[in-house]
Amino acid sequence: MAVFEVKHPLVKHKLGLMRHKSISTKDFRELASEVARMLTYEATRDLETEPHNTHGWAGPVEVERIKGKKITIVPILRAGLGMMDGVLDLIPSVKVSVVGLYRDETTLEPVTYFSKLAGNMASRTALILDPMLATGGSLVATVDMLKEVGCTSIRGIFLVAAPEGIERLQHKHPDVDLYVAAIDERLDENGYILPGLGDAGDKIFGTR
Numbered sequence: 001m002a003v004f005e006v007k008h009p010l011v012k013h014k015l016g017l018m019r020h021k022s023i024s025t026k027d028f029r030e031l032a033s034e035v036a037r038m039l040t041y042e043a044t045r046d047l048e049t050e051p052h053n054t055h056g057w058a059g060p061v062e063v064e065r066i067k068g069k070k071i072t073i074v075p076i077l078r079a080g081l082g083m084m085d086g087v088l089d090l091i092p093s094v095k096v097s098v099v100g101l102y103r104d105e106t107t108l109e110p111v112t113y114f115s116k117l118a119g120n121m122a123s124r125t126a127l128i129l130d131p132m133l134a135t136g137g138s139l140v141a142t143v144d145m146l147k148e149v150g151c152t153s154i155r156g157i158f159l160v161a162a163p164e165g166i167e168r169l170q171h172k173h174p175d176v177d178l179y180v181a182a183i184d185e186r187l188d189e190n191g192y193i194l195p196g197l198g199d200a201g202d203k204i205f206g207t208r
């Protein structure tokens with residue numbers, strides 16, 4: 001399993017803005033989308049291309065186009081929706097496979113309440129989207145769901161990941177690579193990431 005912590009200055013700067021305790025819903029939402037766009041650029045860096053002939057302004061020209069497995073993005077409700085626009089800016093024609101999970105506040109275990117996946121998942125690369133990888137329970141449950149329908153190529157895109165969540169994924173699904181803007185220090189006693197972002201879902205949706 002590989003974990004790519006994207007250390008681009010723009011990513012660091014924007015994530016730093018997101019950590020401010022008084023950030024507005026509007027700014028948090030915009031920044032989540034912008035950072036997601038940059039992480040997507042990295043997470044798609046190794047997509048294979050193939051030669052393709054097109055009609056150029058001065059006659060036929062050979063160009064490259066993406067080949068191989070088609071992509072589906074998998075936003076985890078709710079907070080993963082806050083990353084979707086940024087990702088779709090770069091890969092607009094992907095299918096969207098939505099899964100709904102929340103963490104039980106006492107056990108911290110994930111509860112699944114929705115799943116609507118794209119067809120033919122076995123032939124697709126899945127890009128899971130969620131701002132926060134905390135205990136890793138929600139991610140592991142999502143990967144379980146994707147593997148159950150035959151998906152074999154799975155990556156996760158997160159804004160902030162805790163070492164505890166990375167370790168859990170490594171143990172359960174070592175074939176899944178991660179692209180993150182930051183690996184933070186640890187979880188607090190309530191399972192929140194420190195220094196983290198707080199509750200990303202509440203900040204994106206303006207709830208609480």
Ligand SMILES: O=P(O)(O)OC[C@H]1O[C@H](OP(=O)(O)OP(=O)(O)O)[C@H](O)[C@@H]1O
Pocket residue numbers: 076077078079080101102103104108110130131132133134135136137138139165191199200201202
């Ligand atoms: O790694 P874990 O310990 O599973 O925690 C991470 C999950 O918790 C948050 O969702 P939450 O349960 O708050 O749902 P929400 O997106 O609806 O707010 C977050 O967006 C992840 O999905």
Ligand SMILES: O=c1cc[nH]c(=O)[nH]1
Pocket residue numbers: 079132134191192193194196197198199200201
């Ligand atoms: O720090 C955390 C952990 C789980 N979910 C969040 O939104 N934030």
Ligand SMILES: [Mg+2]
Pocket residue numbers: 079199200201202
């Ligand atoms: Mg939440």
